[in-house]
Amino acid sequence: MGTRLTLPDWNALAAQADETVPLLETALLIARDEYPDLDADLYDTVLQSHAEHLRPEIDAIDAWPLKMAAINRHLFDELGYSGNHDEYYDPRNSYLNEVFERRLGNPISLAMVQMEVARRLGVPLDGVSFPGHFLVRLPVDDGILVMDPFNGGRPLGADELRERAKPHLGGDAPDDSTLLQILDPATHRAILIRVLRNLHGVYAERDEWDRAARCADRVLKLVPDQAEALRDRGLAYLKMDYAHGARHDLTRYLHVAPEAPDADAMRERLVELSAGKSRMH
Structure with a gap:
């Protein structure tokens, strides 16, 4: 038997340093609010099976970008994880248990699946709290490789990133230093807050005020x-x-x-x- 996945206590998270806030466990804790019977171990096992399937192939590859291409191919092409373009604001896109079950998600939930699989394989993939769509980033020899989890992990060049950022920066394209700043790795706490804010927005739009209040309350558990x-x-x-x-x-x-x-x-x-x-x- 493997070790059981222990979900954190909401009341303990505020005191934890950013780097020790567990991403998968807290994301499943968020899902447990909506799905009280959620079996966290099941989804940990799913992730582990994705990683173990890939391990021989990844270990045989030297370059990070090629390792990442193999991970993306398995997740998006073979397993069929994809961005839910048709029902982008369906709350199920934000709950990791539903993402594993339906293989459908939004940019941030798919990024979390990507990051968890990559990290189990020793590939240092980070999230990027990019304006608009959440992205992921990987260190490469001459800088960083930025990818779009919502679109099959497609790599994004600097020009496309500038275009994507423009509407969120008053119509101005960011210069190099601003773009690099935007592409800083997001902390686990920042990622989880963005998940909760997305959910809050969906529930407020639907006039589901008890759920909207709960999402805001959970943000306050992370950052009083x-x-x-x-x-x-x-x-x-x-x-x-x-x-x-x-x-x-x-x-x-x-x-x-x-x-x-x-x-x-x-x-x-x-x-x-x-x-x-x-x-x-």
Whole structure:
């Protein structure tokens, strides 16, 4: 019997250093919120079988890019993992158990599968919190190889990366140093926060405010007092008619981010909440 995969405790994650926050385990912990009976060991075994199938081939290859090409070929061509282009905002694309079951995901969940398989094979693949679509990066002799997990792990050149970044930078193409900065490896904590923010956006769009609040709450387990998550949870509580929670979070938000662009709007919400409270008595 292999070792069992132990999922972390939500309340212990905030105190952990970025480099020790476990990616796979915490991603499965996020999925367990939605799928309480999730068997974490099963998905660890699936990943391990992907890696073991590849190991002889990968060990026989010297160059990182060629190792990575073999990993991508197995995951995307042979096993059929692919980006869910038809239903991009389906929440199942963000839950790793569903990604393993359906072989469908969004850029960040597919990147996590890629990264976990690569790392088990000694290939140092990192995530990149690129604006728009999440990407992955691999060190190569003369720099880095950047790939798109949502599109079969396709390599992306500097010109295409600049074009992709432009809409998120006010229409300006980033210069070399800005592009390199954007391509910095993302910490596990940053990756997990992005997963939760994606889910929050999907649930808010669907008016599923209990789930939206839960996603913001989980961000706060990773980074207490994260301003956006305080605001998002407060607004979700407001939609759920949980006035006390909304008042607490929005007050805290204004304390943490007094100069935020929406600070005045949030102050108005708090005034309305207080007026509602005085009417009730």
